[in-house]
Amino acid sequence: MNENQLKVETKFINRVVAIILATGMYATIGLYLVGLVLLFTKGGDIPSLSGQYFHSFSDFFSALFSLHPRAFLYLGTVTLILTPVSRVFISIIAFWKEKDFKYVGVTAIVFFIIMISVVAGSVFKLNVG
Amino acid sequence: MLLQFFLLFLIAIFAGFFGALVGIGGGIIIVPALSLLFHLPIHMAIAASIVSVIATSIAGALSYVDQQITNVRLGMFLEVSTTFGALIGALVGVLLHGYVLSLIFGGLIFYMAIVSYRTRNVEERMIESGGYESGKAGRITRALMLEGSYHDEALKRDVSYRATKPIEGSLVASLAGVGSGLLGIGGGVIKVAAMNSMMSIPMKASVATSKFMIGVTAATSAVVYFIAGGINVYVVAPVAIGTMLGATAGSAVMNKLHSKVIKTIFFVLMIYLGYQMIAKGLLMGFDVKLPGLV
Numbered sequence A: 001m002n003e004n005q006l007k008v009e010t011k012f013i014n015r016v017v018a019i020i021l022a023t024g025m026y027a028t029i030g031l032y033l034v035g036l037v038l039l040f041t042k043g044g045d046i047p048s049l050s051g052q053y054f055h056s057f058s059d060f061f062s063a064l065f066s067l068h069p070r071a072f073l074y075l076g077t078v079t080l081i082l083t084p085v086s087r088v089f090i091s092i093i094a095f096w097k098e099k100d101f102k103y104v105g106v107t108a109i110v111f112f113i114i115m116i117s118v119v120a121g122s123v124f125k126l127n128v129g
Numbered sequence B: 001m002l003l004q005f006f007l008l009f010l011i012a013i014f015a016g017f018f019g020a021l022v023g024i025g026g027g028i029i030i031v032p033a034l035s036l037l038f039h040l041p042i043h044m045a046i047a048a049s050i051v052s053v054i055a056t057s058i059a060g061a062l063s064y065v066d067q068q069i070t071n072v073r074l075g076m077f078l079e080v081s082t083t084f085g086a087l088i089g090a091l092v093g094v095l096l097h098g099y100v101l102s103l104i105f106g107g108l109i110f111y112m113a114i115v116s117y118r119t120r121n122v123e124e125r126m127i128e129s130g131g132y133e134s135g136k137a138g139r140i141t142r143a144l145m146l147e148g149s150y151h152d153e154a155l156k157r158d159v160s161y162r163a164t165k166p167i168e169g170s171l172v173a174s175l176a177g178v179g180s181g182l183l184g185i186g187g188g189v190i191k192v193a194a195m196n197s198m199m200s201i202p203m204k205a206s207v208a209t210s211k212f213m214i215g216v217t218a219a220t221s222a223v224v225y226f227i228a229g230g231i232n233v234y235v236v237a238p239v240a241i242g243t244m245l246g247a248t249a250g251s252a253v254m255n256k257l258h259s260k261v262i263k264t265i266f267f268v269l270m271i272y273l274g275y276q277m278i279a280k281g282l283l284m285g286f287d288v289k290l291p292g293l294v
Helices: A003-042 A057-065 A069-097 A101-124 B002-022 B027-037 B042-066 B072-092 B098-118 B122-128 B139-143 B166-183 B188-198 B203-227 B233-254 B259-286
Strands: B147-152 B157-162
Touching: A003 A069, A003 B042, A003 B072, A003 B233, A057 A069, A069 A101, A069 B042, A069 B072, A069 B203, A069 B233, A101 B072, A101 B203, B002 B027, B002 B042, B002 B188, B002 B203, B002 B233, B002 B259, B027 B042, B027 B233, B027 B259, B042 B203, B042 B233, B072 B166, B072 B188, B072 B203, B098 B166, B098 B188, B098 B259, B122 B259, B139 B166, B147 B203, B157 B203, B166 B188, B166 B203, B188 B203, B188 B259, B203 B233, B203 B259
Parallel strands: none
Antiparallel strands: B147 B157
């Protein structure tokens, strides 16, 4: 790969990364703000930790459609956590499009280790950092 | 309740701003603030802090990628070691005594603090003389194109650099992962030190790249906390918004500062963190209580 190709690729990858991060950030802020505004306008107590979680999709959707703050705060948190993980995953595709297979490999390894950590962490209740 | 939310929000802005300047997640500010000021149990404070670290990383990384200071390739390369280190840390964590690790990490952080402080005046001279460009590129550096450039606003010039010692840098970076898996430290401090002191990456590029990487390490553990049901979304929301605002502001300021200023703040922070780790180790292992332990 020559100097010029490298510059073009770097620009492309940076743009892809920036778009994912920006989307994740604004979506999270939006969901959190809706949640907090609902919390302060509708009032109500903050549920205990276990009460914040949802037991099923229908549980979640009924909270979402009845504009319960916890549904929006929960969704915002899920969006936030998934943003860096999607950044890694989409970078694999972006490097592939640039035919930079060394970095397809590097990024795929990172994604693979994240998946192992998540599975191992959830199964063994490990504190994966 | 409104007042509490507002206070939480203010502290988060401060942590986000500060974290963006030196390339750390800001957990060392958020965790004590949540447990001391809001009396949250420590594990809940750590879980909330990890989610806010993702938030500050996203906001800071976005700004630094826009400013083209982040080296995405270098970040991806080192993420292999940090995520692997975190996994190993989590797996062997149960076998080792926490106090031994705390003492080892405390010592390591002190050592890197001193290296960083001693080079605080050399950094800009090295940029002027092109010292960061002339690093000897080994096979890995060439194969993976671990080089880059950014525009330094304090020096008003472009700075090019090339990574040296990628293997050594990876090993130290994997310790950042092990540390975050075991001890709940974010690892940004170690990532910055690994890049700047070991791999001869200029301070600002190290800060921006560390900020970019932190989100991935933090997201990995956040997923686990989330599945285990340990994240309080009511606490996390104001903290995350605050750290995002703070990080956006901090990352707009960072490139205007001289690296000597950034390195001095970084030094103070590392000495504090190193002291905390050693105090924690002495307390856990030998029941010796040093003053000022959070």
